[in-house]
Amino acid sequence: MSIGVVVFPGSNCDRDIAWAVNGCLGMKTRYLWHETRDLSGLEAIVIPGGFSYGDYLRCGAIARFAPVLESLVDFVAEGRKVLGICNGFQVLTELGILPGALTRNKNLNFICDEVDLEVSTSRKDWFPKSFSGDNIKLPIAHGEGRYQCSKETLDNLLDNDLIALRYLKNPNGSLSNIAGITNCSGNVFGLMPHPERACDGQLGGLDGQEILKSLIS
Amino acid sequence: MPLFKARVFVSLRPSVLDPAGEATRAAAGRLGVKGLEKLRIGKAVELEINASDEEQARNQLELLSEQLLANPVIENWDLEIESVNSRKIA
Numbered sequence: 001m002s003i004g005v006v007v008f009p010g011s012n013c014d015r016d017i018a019w020a021v022n023g024c025l026g027m028k029t030r031y032l033w034h035e036t037r038d039l040s041g042l043e044a045i046v047i048p049g050g051f052s053y054g055d056y057l058r059c060g061a062i063a064r065f066a067p068v069l070e071s072l073v074d075f076v077a078e079g080r081k082v083l084g085i086c087n088g089f090q091v092l093t094e095l096g097i098l099p100g101a102l103t104r105n106k107n108l109n110f111i112c113d114e115v116d117l118e119v120s121t122s123r124k125d126w127f128p129k130s131f132s133g134d135n136i137k138l139p140i141a142h143g144e145g146r147y148q149c150s151k152e153t154l155d156n157l158l159d160n161d162l163i164a165l166r167y168l169k170n171p172n173g174s175l176s177n178i179a180g181i182t183n184c185s186g187n188v189f190g191l192m193p194h195p196e197r198a199c200d201g202q203l204g205g206l207d208g209q210e211i212l213k214s215l216i217s
Numbered sequence: 218m219p220l221f222k223a224r225v226f227v228s229l230r231p232s233v234l235d236p237a238g239e240a241t242r243a244a245a246g247r248l249g250v251k252g253l254e255k256l257r258i259g260k261a262v263e264l265e266i267n268a269s270d271e272e273q274a275r276n277q278l279e280l281l282s283e284q285l286l287a288n289p290v291i292e293n294w295d296l297e298i299e300s301v302n303s304r305k306i307a
Binding site for chain 2: 057058065093103108146173
């Protein structure tokens with residue numbers, strides 16, 4: 001079994017993810033070109049950051065129609081794990097697998113920084129070691145990371161404990177300081193921060209490791 | 218099949234902050250434009266479509282607007298359509 005890493009034209013974090021998952025954590029990976037529909041033999045799938053199809057129209061809007069994502073919808077329905085990072089999170093909201101939308105940062109800046117986050121869910125799908133309430137530090141790098149959703153959607157996120165990560169100091173104007181959410185079943189996790197950039201000791205923190213290890217649990 | 222010309226306006230929902238619009242409004246003030254209360258930025262998409270009649274054209278363009286051109290979570294859209302009787306597409 002291996003971890004699939006989706007590659008769209010314009011993805012630019014796919015190799016970082018392969019390095020983190022394979023190079024740092026020793027799990028097998030397989031790149032999934034956007035035109036493939038074959039997801040056989042995969043334990044979990046990561047949708048990477050970048051600018052899929054140039055992010056024309058809106059971030060993730062065109063990627064939503066990629067053949068690989070048609071298969072991914074079935075993959076999700078089977079309860080398998082899917083992690084969407086940054087542009088991958090945007091793609092998952094455009095697909096409707098995760099609720100809400102991500103739009104331009106409040107201050108209009110492309111923010112490249114390291115941020116403190118609170119693990120605000122008590123669900124164990126992506127933070128198995130009872131991380132709840134703990135703070136972690138992860139890099140961010142985005143221009144359109146401001147999470148928006150309707151009041152009803154926010155209530156639903158709160159009622160079902162679906163807000164996985166919150167910014168301690170909101171960098172982009174996201175509603176309710178939201179940095180990452182899961183779906184109701186818990187098998188899909190989308191987040192703006194980059195856990196794959198916090199897995200190699202030579203680069204700094206290791207707080208991303210637990211999230212990526214959760215791909216196979 | 219007759220050709221229809223259409224234009225879809227996509228705008229951020231009124232409840233969604235438009236920081237690009239706000240930045241542009243601030244620049245308008247520096248230009249010397251006075252009294253500007255509101256400036257919000259959207260997109261206009263120009264289209265031409267062959268369809269058997271206006272209803273079919275409208276159905277296709279509504280599907281396109283709702284599912285691709287706009288994201289209804291944060292955006293509204295508005296469709297204008299007109300037939301171009303004098304033109305035919307080969």
